Each structure stands twice: as C-alpha cells, then as structure tokens.
Amino acid sequence: MTVGNMERAELFDAGSKGRGLRAAKELNTGEVIFSEPSFAAVVFDSLATQVCHSCFRHQANLHRCAQCKFAHYCDRTCQTACWNEHKQECGAIKKLGSAPSENIRLAARVLWRMHKDTGIASDSQLISVDQLQEHVADLAAEDFKQLRADVHKFLQYWSYGTRQHSVDYISHIFGIIKCNGFTLSDQRGLQAVGVGLFPNLCLVNHDCWPNCTVILNHGKYVSELVISLKKNPTTIRKNLWIELRALGKIPEGEELTVSYVDFLNLSADRQKKLKERFHFDCTCEHCSKHIKDDLMTAVADSKPSADKVKEVTAFSKESLEKIEKSRVERDYNEVLKLCYECLQKQENVLADTNLYKLRVLSIASEVLSYQRSFAKAANYAHRMVEGYRKLYHPNNAQLGMAIMRAGVTHWHAGQIEEGHSLICQAYRILMVTHGPNHAITKDLEGMRTQTEMELKMFKQNKAAYQTMRDAALKH
Numbered sequence: 001m002t003v004g005n006m007e008r009a010e011l012f013d014a015g016s017k018g019r020g021l022r023a024a025k026e027l028n029t030g031e032v033i034f035s036e037p038s039f040a041a042v043v044f045d046s047l048a049t050q051v052c053h054s055c056f057r058h059q060a061n062l063h064r065c066a067q068c069k070f071a072h073y074c075d076r077t078c079q080t081a082c083w084n085e086h087k088q089e090c091g092a093i094k095k096l097g098s099a100p101s102e103n104i105r106l107a108a109r110v111l112w113r114m115h116k117d118t119g120i121a122s123d124s125q126l127i128s129v130d131q132l133q134e135h136v137a138d139l140a141a142e143d144f145k146q147l148r149a150d151v152h153k154f155l156q157y158w159s160y161g162t163r164q165h166s167v168d169y170i171s172h173i174f175g176i177i178k179c180n181g182f183t184l185s186d187q188r189g190l191q192a193v194g195v196g197l198f199p200n201l202c203l204v205n206h207d208c209w210p211n212c213t214v215i216l217n218h219g220k221y222v223s224e225l226v227i228s229l230k231k232n233p234t235t236i237r238k239n240l241w242i243e244l245r246a247l248g249k250i251p252e253g254e255e256l257t258v259s260y261v262d263f264l265n266l267s268a269d270r271q272k273k274l275k276e277r278f279h280f281d282c283t284c285e286h287c288s289k290h291i292k293d294d295l296m297t298a299v300a301d302s303k304p305s306a307d308k309v310k311e312v313t314a315f316s317k318e319s320l321e322k323i324e325k326s327r328v329e330r331d332y333n334e335v336l337k338l339c340y341e342c343l344q345k346q347e348n349v350l351a352d353t354n355l356y357k358l359r360v361l362s363i364a365s366e367v368l369s370y371q372r373s374f375a376k377a378a379n380y381a382h383r384m385v386e387g388y389r390k391l392y393h394p395n396n397a398q399l400g401m402a403i404m405r406a407g408v409t410h411w412h413a414g415q416i417e418e419g420h421s422l423i424c425q426a427y428r429i430l431m432v433t434h435g436p437n438h439a440i441t442k443d444l445e446g447m448r449t450q451t452e453m454e455l456k457m458f459k460q461n462k463a464a465y466q467t468m469r470d471a472a473l474k475h
Helices: 076-096 102-117 141-157 167-180 267-278 306-328 332-346 355-370 374-391 397-412 416-433 439-460 462-474
Strands: 009-013 019-023 032-037 040-043 182-185 192-197 212-217 220-225 233-238 241-246
Touching: 040 102, 076 102, 076 141, 102 141, 102 167, 102 192, 141 167, 167 192, 182 212, 306 332, 306 355, 332 355, 355 374, 355 397, 374 397, 374 416, 397 416, 397 439, 416 439, 439 462
Parallel strands: none
Antiparallel strands: 009 019, 032 241, 040 192, 182 192, 212 241, 220 233
C-alpha cells in the first residue's frame, strides 16, 4: 500500500463525537487501513542530541547541523531529507540564539508547512490542519496561562518575512497541537522521543476497546505517486509515517477507533484523563459498563477483609511513589527492596490482575533483567503477563511487547521452552499490530529463529545446550 492511500477509510458524521472515519470496505485482521506521513514533527528538547531529527531513530554519534548547531541527524541522507522542514527553523534558531521548546518548534513547523501547502499536503489528506479540533476555550486557568506564555515566546522565534499571524490564530494552532499531537516513539518502541501531527489520524475517534491500532514507522525508501504539476511517479524518502492497522475483522461501515489512553486504568481514571487532555466524556461500552474494573481491583482468593485491602492498597500507592523516585535516581537496589516489600504485603491480599500488583511486578521484572538476574525476573514477568492476558485485548500492541520482553527474559534465564513459546506468541500479536516490515517485528523474527534452533539443541542434548548457554552469557 502506498503512503497516503485512503481507499479503505472514509470521513463521516459521527454524531455527538463530531467527525469520524469508518471502514469503506470490509477489513481483515492486521490490514493496513491507511498510512500517513507526518505533517510536522519535532524531537523532544531533552533528547535533541540523541535522536535523529529526520527519522526519529535513537542513535549514537549523530551529526549536528553546522548552521544552527541544534538539529542532529543519522547521516547526510537524513539531513537532506529533512532540509525542507528544517530550513526556516534553522534560520529562526540562529536568529534567536537558541532553540525554543518543542511546542513552539512544532507550532512553527506547522505554520511554515501551512504556508507552503495551504494546510493540505496531499490529495489524500481529508481536512486542512487548521480545521482540526481544539479546545482553547476549555483550558484550565494554569494551562491557558502556559499557552499565552508559549505564544509570547513563539512571536520572538517566528520569522517568515512579513507574513504575521494574530495572537488568537497562533493560540488556535497551539490548541490543535495540544489536542491532536501524537507521541512518537523510537525505532524499538522503548522510549517516547517526540511529538508530531498527522491530520487524517486526528479524525479517528477514541474507544477504550478499539478496533484499530496506530504504529509508527521510521523511514525507508518508498515508491508512490507524488501529486505534482506533471503528475509523474517518483521515488521519495518518507522518513516518518504512521500506519492505522485493524485489530480484527471490521465490517464495511463500522467506525474506526483507536485508544487515546492505556486501557490498564480503571474506567473512571480513563474518563478523567480523557476529559482533562481531550475535553470529552468517554461513553464507550467498557467505561459505561465498567468492564474489567472488577479484575483491575480484584483481591486474592483468600478473601481478605475490607480493612486489610484498604491498608495494602494505601501501602501500594505509597510504595509506587517511592519506587518511581528511586528509579529516577537510578538507585536500583532500593527499587528492588521496595518492590519486594510491596509484593510481600500484597501476597494473599491483592490478585495478580490488580493494577497495583501488576505495576510492581512489571518494575521488578524490568530491574532484575537489567541486573541480569534473569531467573527471578522471569518469575515476575510470567505473573505479569498472565495478568495482562486477562485485561488487554488479545491483539493489543502493549500486550505483545510485554510478552516479547517476558520471552526474552525466560530465554536469558535458560528457560528455552517457555522463552520460545512466549516469543512465538508475541510474534503473532506484533504481526497484527506492527506488520512484518517493522523493525521490532524483524528483531522478533530473528529471536524466534534463534530460540527455535536452541530449543532443538536443548531437546537433543541438555548438557551441551547448558554449556553453550553458559559460555554465551560470559561474553
């Protein structure tokens, strides 16, 4: 499928939700409904020297722009591909003397692009950027104060000859970014590295149990029909684009939805987050009927008293705050000490699907893997994944990633049978959510092949396999 093709989706009036997209034909599980390049995107301030400003890959030894000394790129290819976006930014940064915050840089990139393309970058874009939804009038006092400060700094940064905009219009653009900005992850899906605007994606409405997922791709050469005066096909480099993929079969005419928040929150907490960030009341089935809230707050089979549950829940909240503080300080021994204490308190009180227990199990597994205590980490990862399976959609990308990490942990712990099984399960999910060409899926395919080979060796000669594994772990 070429980037920008919108044959599988169509715009429609979604009633109280406003505009929406629906399936223009029946869609199969894992099918790419549409791909869309970013209209504008920027790297977070904190990662400006660690992430390529063109393809958003996390890389070592990036090359710095010699002019503004702010933008960084993988190589000359990425720098050349990004020059049209960076050209005015480069001059503005030099003029100002330093780069402003990511919000201001993104607003400027949006406006520069709008001047060039009048808000619509291609024939497949369904709506002009400045017609996207914003909720400036609904902002809380503190948020509105921050917006005004950003607009003031923007006016100092903005340089486009005599082309100026009113404060209200600039505020409108900031409002669009705040409401529609899509967080960009690195090529391995491990870290949020930036924010971008994808106009067609902005038209996809929310559901806590959606029928689609969004995945980010980080650049390759693609052949597509570029709409130009000559209407000639050419090969161009699309450094950054999203894919909207079907999580299951979707009948023609059904609304396409994605989740704006992680499902692993109680329905009331999800509704609160959605109201604060996107200014709407979620009335999806899972929120209205509080589906799975009982599992997320479940207590152990031993049926502890209400007072005991209240005590342990309060202790868990406090412990997670301390754990996060220690993680930020990189005091991993303290993190583990706090996790062990919390899990001991939770034992026989909270069920393994309880959100507080799942969060502690996740952190403990992650830190133990980092410290190469793989056997312990595998135990916690197994319990975490079993809890996730009961809560997440079976084709949820975060479930797939969690199963993948658990598989790798079991593999490194020498539990090759369980490791290979988990890696195969993760591969099946990520083939739906990410597709066969994504970097993460390709990594997983390599792991699947390697663990399959090791599993055969293990079944033939366990002693020889153990010797080989021990030797590999020493290096």
